[in-house]
């Protein structure tokens with residue numbers, strides 16, 4: 184066992200982990216931050232995407248010890264300070280960007296990483312960026328629409344809800 | 345996953361020492377190794393993370409004009425910073441998905457030598473030098489068949505030096521489920537000739553298509569490939585495509601790469 188400490192959603196946290204403890208496990212089981220989902224556990228689906236030092240990573244495919252000292256962001260840290268949904272989350276609600284919601288934490292975290300890098304992406308750029316995020320329910324149209332809307336673009340011409 | 349001990353050295357020398365232990369294994373970005381460990385296909389007693397070694401990260405230019413990439417540099421950094429070699433930056437920008445590119449490294453990709461991986465094509469088409477903690481290996485001597493390389497146990501890829509071609513392009517026919525290459529072809533035109541490396545196709549892993557190299561060195565256009573035939577013998581055949589299909593794609597992808605080379 185080893186001691187790790189990191190900043191998660193702005194708070195310093197620490198805990199005991201094994202070498203094999205995944206970052207996703209540390210977040211979910213060590214810190215009870217169960218918003219980060221584990222869908223495939225094989226780096227395919229993106230339900231577990233979090234930010235490590237500002238970059239989107241699949242937390243099921245990174246060891247907790249590798250995040251020692253890092254700045255980690257999860258879905259729990261996305262809402263505004265007053266608890267209201269942030270602009271991406273609100274757009275997912277407004278544009279019906281989720282059905283069962285299982286993929287949504289990863290989608291929102293990937294979307295946030297995309298918009299940081301590319302504040303006004305085209306529809307094609309959004310779709311390409313989401314290659315590693317799989318949704319079994321929505322057919323993606325409304326997810327793409329929500330992300331376009333969150334970036335402040337007019338989405339009235341994009342595929343129907 | 346079986347339990348192991350993890351260390352995070354901060355210098356190449358310390359990493360090499362830790363990897364001297366027979367049951368220790370290097371951890372790059374973990375994008376292949378972690379899934380392998382989860383399936384219990386590997387059982388190292390210790391993992392030596394290369395992710396905290398500053399001297400193994402980043403992209404720079406050598407005095408000889410090569411693009412030098414630290415062995416633990418993630419694909420996303422190569423995509424953003426290897427601007428002097430657009431064909432290489434473009435290849436890195438299309439590996440997997442953004443989260444994979446933020447973790448996966450050039451050293452891990454070349455050490456693994458997956459028969460469908462992209463970087464082996466870049467290294468072979470560029471005539472790159474694979475620099476390890478003990479020696480320098482020419483790409484032509486490095487790849488030794490599927491998942492097999494010239495690396496010794498515990499040897500660390502510290503840097504890869506890519507000579508910069510006049511024009512180049514990597515054309516990938518994506519296998520949509522894995523996002524690896526069903527077939528990928530890197531074409532690189534140097535002053536002294538053209539190099540063509542093919543990944544995803546052969547059962548022997550990445551290889552140079554020498555007939556195409558000769559034809560393209562004589563005339564750098566997709567038409568120069570017209571008379572060449574690629575055999576399906578020895579090509580990978582699986583549920584995603586037969587050997588003959590892959591053989592066909594080799595020529596199509598090469599033609600497209602030539603047409604797009606910049």
Ligand SMILES: Cc1cc2nc3c(=O)[nH]c(=O)nc-3n(C[C@H](O)[C@H](O)[C@H](O)COP(=O)(O)OP(=O)(O)OC[C@H]3O[C@@H](n4cnc5c(N)ncnc54)[C@H](O)[C@@H]3O)c2cc1C
Nearest residue numbers: 372373374375376377440448449451452455461462501524
């Ligand atoms: C969903 C998904 C999609 C992908 N798509 C593509 C794709 O389209 N094209 C593509 O080319 N790849 C693709 N990959 C592979 C990925 O990009 C990585 O390049 C690859 O997983 C290996 O790099 P790594 O740094 O993660 O190595 P690791 O997984 O950490 O290690 C792999 C092997 O290399 C060894 N190793 C690691 N670093 C070094 C080093 N510096 N020196 C010596 N040995 C070392 C390890 O011991 C291990 O045996 C994909 C992966 C995933 C999960």
Ligand code: FES
Nearest residue numbers: 222223224229243
């Ligand atoms: S749970 Fe991590 S990618 Fe699916």
Ligand code: FES
Nearest residue numbers: 282284318319320
């Ligand atoms: S909303 Fe159900 S998986 Fe995406």
